[in-house]
Amino acid sequence: MMDGSMEPGLLLIPGPVPLPRQVREELAKPAAPHYGDAWVKAHSETREMLRYTWSAPDAHVFPIAGPGHAALEAIGYTFLRPGDRIVVVSNGFFGDRTHEVLLTHRVKADLVSSPWGSAPDLAALRTALKTPAKAVVVVHNETSTGVTNSLDPIVEAAHAADAIVIVDAVSSLGGLPLPFAKLGIDAGFSASQKCIAAPAGIAPVAVSRSLWESTDPKSVEGWYLNLYTWDRYEREWGDWHPTPTTISSNLFYAFHRALKLLREEGLEARFARHAKVAARLRAGLAELGFRPVGPSAILSNTVGCFSPPPGVDPARLVRRLKDEHDIYISGGLGPLRGKTIRVGTMGTQADPESIDWLLKAVRASV
Amino acid sequence: MMDGSMEPGLLLIPGPVPLPRQVREELAKPAAPHYGDAWVKAHSETREMLRYTWSAPDAHVFPIAGPGHAALEAIGYTFLRPGDRIVVVSNGFFGDRTHEVLLTHRVKADLVSSPWGSAPDLAALRTALKTPAKAVVVVHNETSTGVTNSLDPIVEAAHAADAIVIVDAVSSLGGLPLPFAKLGIDAGFSASQKCIAAPAGIAPVAVSRSLWESTDPKSVEGWYLNLYTWDRYEREWGDWHPTPTTISSNLFYAFHRALKLLREEGLEARFARHAKVAARLRAGLAELGFRPVGPSAILSNTVGCFSPPPGVDPARLVRRLKDEHDIYISGGLGPLRGKTIRVGTMGTQADPESIDWLLKAVRASV
Numbered sequence: 001m002m003d004g005s006m007e008p009g010l011l012l013i014p015g016p017v018p019l020p021r022q023v024r025e026e027l028a029k030p031a032a033p034h035y036g037d038a039w040v041k042a043h044s045e046t047r048e049m050l051r052y053t054w055s056a057p058d059a060h061v062f063p064i065a066g067p068g069h070a071a072l073e074a075i076g077y078t079f080l081r082p083g084d085r086i087v088v089v090s091n092g093f094f095g096d097r098t099h100e101v102l103l104t105h106r107v108k109a110d111l112v113s114s115p116w117g118s119a120p121d122l123a124a125l126r127t128a129l130k131t132p133a134k135a136v137v138v139v140h141n142e143t144s145t146g147v148t149n150s151l152d153p154i155v156e157a158a159h160a161a162d163a164i165v166i167v168d169a170v171s172s173l174g175g176l177p178l179p180f181a182k183l184g185i186d187a188g189f190s191a192s193q194k195c196i197a198a199p200a201g202i203a204p205v206a207v208s209r210s211l212w213e214s215t216d217p218k219s220v221e222g223w224y225l226n227l228y229t230w231d232r233y234e235r236e237w238g239d240w241h242p243t244p245t246t247i248s249s250n251l252f253y254a255f256h257r258a259l260k261l262l263r264e265e266g267l268e269a270r271f272a273r274h275a276k277v278a279a280r281l282r283a284g285l286a287e288l289g290f291r292p293v294g295p296s297a298i299l300s301n302t303v304g305c306f307s308p309p310p311g312v313d314p315a316r317l318v319r320r321l322k323d324e325h326d327i328y329i330s331g332g333l334g335p336l337r338g339k340t341i342r343v344g345t346m347g348t349q350a351d352p353e354s355i356d357w358l359l360k361a362v363r364a365s366v
Numbered sequence: 367m368m369d370g371s372m373e374p375g376l377l378l379i380p381g382p383v384p385l386p387r388q389v390r391e392e393l394a395k396p397a398a399p400h401y402g403d404a405w406v407k408a409h410s411e412t413r414e415m416l417r418y419t420w421s422a423p424d425a426h427v428f429p430i431a432g433p434g435h436a437a438l439e440a441i442g443y444t445f446l447r448p449g450d451r452i453v454v455v456s457n458g459f460f461g462d463r464t465h466e467v468l469l470t471h472r473v474k475a476d477l478v479s480s481p482w483g484s485a486p487d488l489a490a491l492r493t494a495l496k497t498p499a500k501a502v503v504v505v506h507n508e509t510s511t512g513v514t515n516s517l518d519p520i521v522e523a524a525h526a527a528d529a530i531v532i533v534d535a536v537s538s539l540g541g542l543p544l545p546f547a548k549l550g551i552d553a554g555f556s557a558s559q560k561c562i563a564a565p566a567g568i569a570p571v572a573v574s575r576s577l578w579e580s581t582d583p584k585s586v587e588g589w590y591l592n593l594y595t596w597d598r599y600e601r602e603w604g605d606w607h608p609t610p611t612t613i614s615s616n617l618f619y620a621f622h623r624a625l626k627l628l629r630e631e632g633l634e635a636r637f638a639r640h641a642k643v644a645a646r647l648r649a650g651l652a653e654l655g656f657r658p659v660g661p662s663a664i665l666s667n668t669v670g671c672f673s674p675p676p677g678v679d680p681a682r683l684v685r686r687l688k689d690e691h692d693i694y695i696s697g698g699l700g701p702l703r704g705k706t707i708r709v710g711t712m713g714t715q716a717d718p719e720s721i722d723w724l725l726k727a728v729r730a731s732v
Contacts, residue, residue: 105588201431
């Protein structure tokens with residue numbers, strides 16, 4: 001896996017991740033038409049592979065051209081309305097960001113916060129849901145703190161209160177178990193450059209059949225981020241041009257190739273690989289005196305956030321790893337800025353050799 | 367220029383266009399971070415080159431990650447409000463599409479139509495503007511008919527009626543003269559995969575200083591397609607992460623490289639090259655009995671739309687060029703479907719050798 005990452009060094013930031021050789025080969029191909037037989041086949045296979053990746057055999061899935069934020073807003077525009085009350089569960093930067101983004105849609109958004117690095121506050125969520133709400137929105141894996149939020153109790157609480165559940169799976173889809181259909185999630189979105197190990201620029205969206213069928217397409221504003229536009233082109237132009245707009249063929253075929261690699265490996269094997277490599281990272285850093293920010297029961301297998309031992313300045317460590325070892329990791333965000341380091345173990349990064357390389361370099365730098 | 371297009375044959379559809387070798391090399395590089403010093407430098411150079419490309423030295427410019435349609439809606443969300451009256455000038459598929467898209471923003475949109483292939487109906491526009499309107503929206507170059515709409519009289523009529531002018535420059539920016547500042551255009555958008563000859567996926571937006579400063583950012587809904595979000599990240603995170611979201615570094619550096627090639631060639635030389643090659647295509651096809659759809663005074667230099675001579679079926683010709691000569695051109699859209707062929711002469715396609723190759727193949731096929 002490492003051949004893709006040699007040139008700029010070892011990219012262990014929490015996404016984008018190094019691209020597998022086969023994915024880079026797709027990117028490097030000459031531009032091809034965004035319609036026609038080859039395109040229709042790749043598009044249909046992509047949708048089938050997305051249903052597999054989401055563990056959602058009968059969901060509506062869309063490979064939106066754009067970043068994860070565009071997909072969050074596609075769900076917002078399509079299923080929320082100005083004035084709707086929603087509840088956003090937040091325990092980190094991306095939970096807060098979700099709240100900030102959805103507020104611009106003129107919804108009444110209540111924030112159920114808990115400290116960064118801790119688990120969601122389920123008691124506060126249940127209290128918040130005593131007032132009727134259209135939706136509960138939650139980040140599955142907090143890229144800012146390295147904590148994975150358990151979705152079961154959130155879905156249960158939301159559905160008990162007749163609220164739909166919208167899940168940000170940006171840094172979890174394809175790396176952490178996320179049984180969309182079994183859990184009864186209503187809508188979710190992710191991004192291509194994390195556990196799927198494709199270039200940034202395609203955001204997979206999944207919508208449950210029940211949410212899809214209970215929404216009136218005529219009530220939706222906007223065109224590109226309106227999922228019913230995507231559905232219409234699939235149905236009406238599906239035999240030659242199944243998307244509403246021009247998608248980069250290089251990007252799309254690279255995404256398609258990354259999903260094929262994912263399917264060949266299999267989700268269970270992929271989850272096990274992420275778990276194993278993340279444990280290796282935690283154990284190695286613990287030996288050097290680093291402590292994860294969250295409690296051990298909820299630590300993420302796709303991104304680690306660690307406080308360094310006394311006397312080690314995280315910003316200086318990040319810089320030394322880059323300058324002296326050509327290894328890229330990240331610092332903390334928000335209140336954790338200047339206090340922590342963050343290491344991605346997503347997709348191609350979930351590789352024992354990469355982690356050993358990093359650990360050796362950290363050992364030499366502290 | 368041809369080396370980039372050899373693998374899938376010769377791509378002469380009206381965009382995407384074959385990628386120059388240097389642009390493909392950027393695409394093929396390992397994934398790099400979407401922040402940090404190199405990124406900030408490339409982002410700042412990109413914005414400067416976009417101001418050059420738009421001939422708009424003091425405009426606000428944004429390289430939106432997404433297709434041209436996302437940029438159209440970014441302008442819609444940022445500067446139009448539900449209930450605003452706008453006038454859409456249409457003489458082709460993309461004019462009609464613009465009307466369709468903006469209607470989903472709950473504006474009152476009047477359509478000033480003229481037949482496909484003809485010029486805009488200026489008298490009807492002036493009549494429509496007797497009723498107050500917030501904006502006039504026009505497609506500069508109709509990719510569906512191969513006609514370039516003169517912008518001067520449209521801007522003049524709009525400004526005389528106190529309406530702003532929004533221009534779709536998807537198939538003109540970088541290929542046809544478009545003096546944004548001199549004409550007094552208020553907002554415009556384009557797409558990377560046409561005359562700029564980059565991969566699809568980045569949509570350049572330009573906004574005049576006067577429109578920018580007369581809009582209240584608080585009145586804008588939405589986050590990602592809200593241009594004030596882009597502006598805020600440039601200002602507040604500009605020293606390390608000047609965009610609101612993760613943009614594919616492969617795509618962005620490829621776009622940056624394409625703009626450098628454009629700047630090295632120079633806009634005037636580029637316009638002359640497009641004009642020369644388009645004339646060669648028209649002359650060559652005229653000899654074979656093909657006639658352009660529009661009158662000669664308004665024919666486009668970036669895309670040609672032609673009716674074949676009697677007895678030649680356009681769909682069959684498109685298929686034979688592909689199957690027997692590995693050359694990709696397009697058929698007509700809407701009412702021209704099955705009646706015309708369309709040939710792109712954008713960016714890398716504006717190359718005499720490519721056109722001679724096509725003409726030879728057409729000669730062998732009719």
